[in-house]
Every structure is written in C-alpha cells, then in structure tokens.
Amino acid sequence: MANLSRILGPLLGVAAGVLVAGWFMKPTPASLPDTASVVQQMREVARLETLQVSLYKKVTFTPEPEATDALWKDVVNWARHTLQNPHGRAIVFADAHLGFDFQRIGPSSLHVVGTKVQVVLPPVDVRVELRPGETEVIDSNLDSTQTAQLLEKAKVAFERDVRADSRLQQRARDSAERSLRVLLLTLGYREVLFVEKLPSTGTAG
Template sequence: MANLSRVLSVLAAAAVGALVAWVLLRPAAPKLPDSATVVEQMREVARLETLDVALYKKVTFTPEPAATDALWKDVLLWASYTLQNPHGRAIVFADAHLGFDFQRFDASHLHASGTRVDVLLPPMEVRVALRPGETEIIDSNLDSAQTAQLLEKARLAFEQEVRQDTRLQEKARQSAERALRGLLLTLGFREVRFVDTLPLGAAG
C-alpha cells in the first residue's frame, strides 16, 4: 500500500507539474490593437488598393447625331445644339480609378468580438481623368472653350459608364477585401467578415 501511495503521489505531482508548465508556456492570447490604430492602418492599405482602368472612346459629332448609346447621347446632342453645322471626330482616352472612400471610414464601421471582426466598407468612389496628351480631335470646327466643354462631357459619360459597370466594381471590392483581410489577420484577428450592415449598437 505504501508503494502504491508513493506511486500515486509521484503521478499527481507530475500531473500538477505538467499543468503548471502548460499554463506558463502556452501561447498568450493576441493583444489586439485599439480601433483608432486599426482604422488608420486600413486607410493606408486602402489607398494602395485603387483599381485603375484605361478607357477610350471614339466620339463623332455631326449636325444630326444618331447616338445609340444613351450615356454618350448627351455628348452628341450638345455638339448639335451648340454649334452651327458642327462636325468632327475625337478619340478620347481616360483613366478610371475605383476604390472605397476611406476618408469616411471610422471606428463606427468596425465591430470586434474577441478575435472576430466585422467590417462595413464605405461607399465606392469612382474618379475619371482624361489623358489630354493622347486624346485626339480630328477635323473639328470647335474652338478651345467648346473643346474643353465637350471633353468634360465625355469625362462625365466615362464616369457614368464605370459607375454602372458591376464587373469592375466587384473586381475593385475583391481587391480591397483581400488586402484588408490580410492586414487584419496580421493585427491578430482570426476571422474577418465584410458585411452590408453592422448589428444595431454594435459599431465601434
């Protein structure tokens, strides 16, 4: 009996020692950063994740424009009603930039529960910039001011086209989500979800 008691005591001591060692040596729970730090780092990453798309369009303006594309009809009708016997052709090049407006992103767009975080992305932002060095006006009777107005209308038409292109917007969203998920995982979160709405009262 004495030997059995001794063996049990040794086993109990070993078990306690193993438990103490496990408690002392187990990985510490990740220390998650505060919301302000997360927001700032997400803004920095998002600035690098703008989707850039090169665009071009051949625009023709004549006395009786026949536009089949509703987005560009305004460009052609403007030339028809503004000029006497307007004529000419233009090949317009532009760059479209699609990204999320992270200037409007703050802690109210995040909800962390333990190591899980829900993210409500801000609105998509679309910007279009013409490339005047590559844009070519051909056989035109427009003066410089009229040309500038026509090009601005073309830029707005490009912008409307891009805003209605769900394929491009989805591509920009996926790119941003990949980059932001990677950032949040490196900050210590284990699960990142992009949601359309946050639970009422859960923001922050």
C-alpha cells in the same frame, strides 16, 4: 530502403498533421487592439488604389446618327445645341482609377466580437484622367474652348460608365478586401468578413 520508406512515410504524415494543427490552434493574442486603434491603422492607408483601367470612346457629334449609348447622349446633345451645324468626331482616351478613401472609415464601420471582425467598406471612389496626348478630334468645327468643353463632358461620361460597370466595381472591391484582410489578420483577428451592413446588435470592441 523500402523498410525505411515504410517507417518514415507515416512519421512524415504525422509531423505534417501536427504542423497544420498547430497553425490552426495557435493561441489567441493576449489582447486585440481596440476599435479606435484599428480604425487609425486603416486610415493610415489613406487611399487604397485597387484598380486602374484604360478607356477609349469614339464620339460623333453630328446631328445624325443619334448616340446609342445613353451615358454619352449628353455629349452629342451638347454639340447639337451649342454649335451651328456641328460636325466632327473624337476618339477620347482616359485612365480610370478605382479605389477607397479610408479616411471615411470610422468606428461605425467595424463590428468586433472576440477575434471576429466585420467591416463595411466606403463607396468605391472613381477618378478619371483624360489622356490628351492620345485623344484625337477629327474634322471638327470646334474652337479650342469648345473642344475643352467637349473633353470635360467626355470625362463625366467616362465616370458614369465606370460607376455603372458592376464588374469593375467588384474587381476593385475584391482587391481592397484582400489588402484589408491581410492587415486585420496581422493585427490578430482570426475571421474577417466584409458586409454591406453591420448587425444592429452586439458590442463593438
């Protein structure tokens, strides 16, 4: 048994090496799809939902204290200048969806050289949906119309929060890159790079 192990050990190592080498030395596909075809397949994804996060914010719309969050000052200032003796507070819940609209991708978003492709993603698309069933407006002197206005301003403030959050933006981008890399590798490309700007020279395939 020991002799058999000494014989099989090197053979298995060689076989594994051959398999790995074979993977990296796979022949290049006879032809890669042209840029227009690649763009069309990317557009068929339509909108890639890459990240969803749940949000909530406590908002006090009395004259004091001042709002400490600059992105939410509009909400407090609106209450101060719209209402007489405004008072009350709200706990607003929302879902934020971050994704990419691939209908905005065109041939100018890709740069192909051989089996290498560089891609510029469109801007992250942020969409916020309030959760009115969970939102609470407490001890408030707002009527129904004013409450609706308050919630709409809160929605805008949430969108600003998300757009200003670099970590959420990066998480959404990382997710989109993983999905598109799988698609482009499936189409036959060997190297997929995501860049902020395409090179100014070279030919596009």
